[in-house]
Amino acid sequence: MTVLRVPHFLGEYLPELDLPLQGDDVILSDLPAGDTWVRLAALLAPVADAVAVAAGRGERPVVVSGDCTTAFGTVAGLQRAGIDPAVVWFDAHGDVQTLETTASGFVGGFALRMLLGYRPEWVASRLGLRPVPEHRVVLAGARDLDPPEVAYLEGSGISRAEVVGLASAQLPDGPLYVHLDLDVIDPIGVPxxxxxxxxxxxxxxxxxxxxxxxATGRVAAVGIACTWHPGHDAAAAVGDRLESVLAAN
Structure with missing residues (x-):
């Protein structure tokens, strides 16, 4: 297991962000001036490089960061290593908004939709990221959905699942990228x-x-999004369990 730490939130460097796993490498980039997408692409390019190297050695990279957009770099890196992963996306939110549907404009709300091919010119084309087909995605634990997300998911090929009771029979075939936004956990347990x-x-x-x-032996990479504000000791609330499970498998 190779742990890569990316202490950023949507391209903003957060040196005080508490991340729950100690890492083999910390990815820091001198981000260029420009819009969010230019900065994210510059940050995620070395993430993709590091994941490709680790996966090419037969290791399972674990990317720990402050938001969900690192998934673009992780999946791009797996693809460069010749791995075509399906996606299991744990999140309290759908992350399938678009510019046309979002009420807030929050960039993180586009993350899964972009992984599926939405607006490739923003980041995917810069990383060489190929879209993941909808039918190869499982969205687990999503409960805070806006009406446009509900409508999209009802008509899409994405499978929905609950976290409790998730079974291997519900998974797409082939290697898996497991994305874990820790806000999928009830907030009573994550400050x-x-x-x-x-x-x-x-x-x-x-x-x-x-x-x-x-335990399926099919997980090619794990992304852990620590979507919390620094200074609340959130990492301490979840770190031991995460470290134990990852080390045991």
Missing amino acids: GLRYPAPGGPNCAQVTAALSMLL
Whole structure:
């Protein structure tokens, strides 16, 4: 297991961000001036490079960061290494907004939709990221959805699942990229979340689902999005369980 730490939130360097895993490498970039997408592409290019190297050596990279957009670099890196992953996306939110549907304009709300091929000129084309087909995606734990997201998901090929009871039979074939936004956990167990969504599973239930996925032997990479504000000791609330599950598999 290779742990890559990316202490950023949407391209903003957060040196004080508490991340729950110690890393083999910390990815820091001198980000250029420009819009969010230019800066994100510059940050995620070395993420893709590092993932490609680790995956090419037969290792399983774990990318720990402050938001969900690092998934673009992780999946691009796997693809460069000749791995075509399906995606299991744990998140309290759908992350399938578009510019045409979003009410807030929040960039993180586009993350899964962009992985599926939306607006490739923003980041994907810069990284050489190929879109993941909808039918190769499982969205687990999403409960805070805007009406446009509900409508999109109902008509898409994306599979929906609950975290508790997630089974290997629900998974797409082939290698897997497992993306874990830690706001999928009920906020009572994770202090300081940026976008808390009550009614979710607890940390033990989420890590049990992660353990099941890892036990399949098909997980090519894991992304962990620590979508919380620094200074609340959120990492301490989840770190031991995450480290134990990852080390055991």
